[in-house]
Every structure is written in C-alpha cells, then in structure tokens.
Amino acid sequence: MDMLKVGERVRIPWGVDVLDGVIVEIQTGPTGGRAVVQVNLPGALEEDGEPATVTLPVTALQPADWWPDATGRTGGWATSASYERHISEALERILRNHRNANAHYAKPGRDLGYDILVDAPEGQVAVTAKYFARQRVGTGRIWQLIKTAQKVAETLERANLILLITNIDVSRALTQEQISSATELDVPIRVVTWRSQSDDTSLANAIEPWLRDDGEEVPIGVE
Amino acid sequence: MHSIAQSNPALANVVQLDMTRHRNLDKGNASPGALGTDFARLGIMIWPALGRVSARAGTWNKHLEALNVARNAVAHSDNGGFLRLQNLGYQSINLGVVRKWRRSLDSLATAMDDVVGDYLVLLLGGPRPW
Numbered sequence: 001m002d003m004l005k006v007g008e009r010v011r012i013p014w015g016v017d018v019l020d021g022v023i024v025e026i027q028t029g030p031t032g033g034r035a036v037v038q039v040n041l042p043g044a045l046e047e048d049g050e051p052a053t054v055t056l057p058v059t060a061l062q063p064a065d066w067w068p069d070a071t072g073r074t075g076g077w078a079t080s081a082s083y084e085r086h087i088s089e090a091l092e093r094i095l096r097n098h099r100n101a102n103a104h105y106a107k108p109g110r111d112l113g114y115d116i117l118v119d120a121p122e123g124q125v126a127v128t129a130k131y132f133a134r135q136r137v138g139t140g141r142i143w144q145l146i147k148t149a150q151k152v153a154e155t156l157e158r159a160n161l162i163l164l165i166t167n168i169d170v171s172r173a174l175t176q177e178q179i180s181s182a183t184e185l186d187v188p189i190r191v192v193t194w195r196s197q198s199d200d201t202s203l204a205n206a207i208e209p210w211l212r213d214d215g216e217e218v219p220i221g222v223e
Numbered sequence: 224m225h226s227i228a229q230s231n232p233a234l235a236n237v238v239q240l241d242m243t244r245h246r247n248l249d250k251g252n253a254s255p256g257a258l259g260t261d262f263a264r265l266g267i268m269i270w271p272a273l274g275r276v277s278a279r280a281g282t283w284n285k286h287l288e289a290l291n292v293a294r295n296a297v298a299h300s301d302n303g304g305f306l307r308l309q310n311l312g313y314q315s316i317n318l319g320v321v322r323k324w325r326r327s328l329d330s331l332a333t334a335m336d337d338v339v340g341d342y343l344v345l346l347l348g349g350p351r352p353w
Contacts, residue, residue, distance in 0.1 A: 015266020016345050043259035043270030045247065052263075075271030081341035082276045085351075107348035 004035060009064040012039060012054070016077045018062075024053060033058040042074050083131035084115055087165055087194060091116060091127065094204045098211045113152035114162075120211045123160030126152050127207075130166045139173045146179060146189060153187040161210045162189045165203065169193050254291045255284045262339075266346070272338045279330065286327035289313060 004010075008023045025036035036055045046052070088103070095101050101120040106112045114126035130145060149162040164170075170191045179189055192206045193199065242264060247257035255270065262269040273280035289311050296304025297316075313320060336353065343352050 014268075016342065017266065017268055019268075041259065041263045042268050043255065044263045044268075045254075045256035045260045074268045075273075075275045077345060078272035078275040078338055078341060081345050082337065085337065085341055085344075088351075105344075105348075105350070 004033070004058055004061070010035075010037060011062040011064060012037060012056070012060065013062070014039075017074055019074070020064075021054075023061075026058075027055075035061060037061070079133065080129075080131040083167060084129045087127070087129040088116065090194060090197065090200050090203055091118065091207075093197075093200060094207060095211075098208070101211045113148050113155070117156075118207070118211070120160075122212065123210065124156055124158045125161045125163055125207055125210050126156060126159055127163045127165060128152075130164065132166060132168045135168055137168055137173065142170055142173055142191075149189045153189070156187075159187045161207070162187055163207060164189065164191045165194050166191065167193070167195050252291045252294065253287070255287050258287075265342075267339065267342050269335065269338065272342070273331075273334055276338060277330075277334055279327075280334070283327050283331040283334075285311070286324045287331065290324045290328070 004023060004026055006023050006026060010021050010023060012019045012021050019039045019041070021037040021039040023035050024038050027034045027036070034055055035058050036053050038051050038053050041052050044052070088105070091103055095103060095118070098120065101118055104117045104119060106115055106117070114128045116127040116129075118125040118127060126149075128145070128149065145164055149164055153159055153162050170193065174191075176191065179191065190206050192203050194203050246264075247254075247260050251257055259268070259270050270280065270284060273283070277283075289308060292304055292307050292311065293313070293316050295301060296308060308316070340351050340353055344350075
C-alpha cells in the first residue's frame with residue numbers, strides 16, 4: 001500500500017480470516033515501514049478496556065476495499081470447511097467397503113483443483129466439495145466449476161472420474177447429459193448433491209463403480 | 224510449532240511461551256469473551272466461526288455467560304450477580320436451568336472441537352488433528 005496515513009482503515013490477514021483495522025501510528029526505519037493498527041476482534045474481550053493493537057510491516061496491510069465482501073464475513077471459512085469435513089467423513093464411510101482405496105487430502109496453498117484424491121487400484125477419483133451459501137446458483141458459476149474439473153482431468157494421468165459434490169441441486173441448472181456432452185472428455189465429470197448423511201447412498205452410487213477391483217464385490221448400499 | 228521446533232527449538236520455546244502466557248483461561252473463568260480472546264491469539268475468531276456452523280451458537284454464548292454470572296454470584300454471595308441473572312431472564316437457578324446450561328456446554332464443546340479442527344486443517348494442512 002502507498003501513502004499510508006494515521007486513521008486510515010485497512011484489512012489485515014489473520015489466520016484464515018481478515019480483520020478490519022485502523023492505523024494509529026506509522027513507524028519508519030531502515031528495514032522498512034511498520035504500522036500500529038487497532039483491530040476489531042469480534043467476540044473477544046478488550047484488554048484492560050483498551051482495543052487490541054498489532055504492529056506489523058506495512059507490506060502486510062491491505063486496503064480497506066480489498067476483499068470487499070469481507071465486512072461481516074468473519075468466520076465465513078467455517079461453513080465451507082465444515083462442509084468439506086462432512087464430505088470427508090461421508091467418503092470414509094463409503095471407503096470402509098473398499099479396503100484397496102485410499103483418500104489423500106490436498107494441502108492448503110496448493111491449488112490442485114480438487115480437495116480429495118481417492119486412489120484405487122483401477123484409477124483415481126478426484127473429488128471437489130463446494131458449498132454454496134445460496135440454494136440457487138447461476139449456470140455460469142456451475143460452468144466455472146466444471147471447467148476447473150476439466151483442467152483437473154487433464155492433469156491427472158490415472159483419473160477415472162471427476163466428482164463434484166455440492167449442497168445444491170445442480171440439476172435445476174444443468175443436466176448430467178448437458179455436462180457430459182459439453183465437456184467431451186475421456187474422464188467423466190459427475191455432479192452429486194450431498195446435504196446430509198442421508199445422501200450417502202447417492203454419493204456411494206456415484207463413486208463405487210470406479211473403485212471396483214477385480215473380484216471385489218460392490219456393496220448394494222451404504223448405511 | 225512442530226515445524227519450528229524441528230528447525231529451531233529455542234525459537235519454538237519463545238513462541239510457545241508467548242502463545243500460552245497471560246491466557247484468560249489461566250486467570251479467570253471461561254466466559255465467552257475470554258474464549259474469544261484466547262482463540263484470537265491463534266487466528267480464530269471463534270464466536271463468528273461457531274455462528275457460521277450452528278444457528279445455536281448465540282444460545283450457547285448466552286448460556287455460557289449466564290453460567291459464569293451464576294457461578295460468581297454463588298461463589299462470592301454476590302447479590303449484584305443474582306440481580307444481573309434476573310436481567311438475563313433467570314428468576315431462579317434450579318436443576319432444570321443447570322441441566323439446560325450443561326447441554327449447551329456439551330454442544331458448544333463438540334462444535335468448538337469441530338471448528339478448531341477444521342481451522343487447523345485449513346491453515347496447516349495434513350490430516351485432522353483429532
């Protein structure tokens with residue numbers, strides 16, 4: 001940020017969140033400028049009646065209009081993280097019936113295009129979990145996800161299936177046939193709606209045919 | 224901490240000391256604000272995060288606050304505390320109220336485990352810590 005001033009509103013990356021702050025002091029020195037920023041910590045106590053301040057390099061500050069929808073969104077990461085955890089648990093329940101299949105989780109900061117890679121003897125299934133805050137999403141947003149899934153299919157040599165799991169009913173916007181005909185990939189892209197454990201069966205139906213090992217009996221359903 | 228400790232144990236000690244020094248939980252009751260402050264050290268805004276995953280987070284917060292007020296009122300025979308409880312909507316502290324608070328705290332603890340676990344996976348990667 002250029003030309004910082006005392007009293008200027010800024011945003012500070014904080015863990016996986018972003019906090020609002022106001023610059024209360026600017027310090028200059030041979031190693032670069034630093035700013036003392038008063039931050040708002042939602043749900044926390046004020047120490048001795050004083051608001052919290054942090055001192056950090058000015059290069060760590062972001063302008064107030066950075067990530068414009070951040071205001072009031074503190075903790076927003078928890079919703080999608082919680083959804084991904086539930087999907088991981090659902091996959092674990094399904095994979096208990098497939099001892100030869102293992103789930104590997106993508107590391108944060110590495111944008112691989114998928115969240116979980118299920119490794120099975122016959123190939124891999126790349127799984128992306130996507131939580132939508134709204135129950136209705138525009139077709140364009142869904143196509144974006146499909147395009148990302150296409151790129152994943154092109155980067156994985158052993159991929160058998162790209163599985164996109166969401167909490168919304170995508171079929172309202174796009175049918176599976178439309179997705180298949182538009183993508184024209186050797187690796188199919190399937191979209192599954194998962195909202196609770198009661199949707200485990202449809203998730204199992206989508207993934208299990210691709211986990212089948214020679215001689216392995218595919219379970220009919222999942223509890 | 225683990226990755227720092229492997230490369231620089233002395234630095235790990237300094238960081239660990241500062242992360243655990245003057246914790247609100249070490250010097251007072253586990254009030255909603257004390258939890259919020261202690262978790263903020265780790266980068267987690269715990270109450271907003273809990274509010275994202277459960278519509279009951281606000282109720283848990285209120286019950287925890289009321290439990291702390293009741294605890295202090297009883298322990299210190301503080302009439303002001305009992306008056307504050309009345310202002311919070313509690314005319315008396317009976318078994319039913321205490322059981323309701325206990326159920327809330329059980330749910331809160333479970334949700335905190337989930338949220339903090341999710342946060343650590345998101346921040347650090349790797350398998351779930353618990």
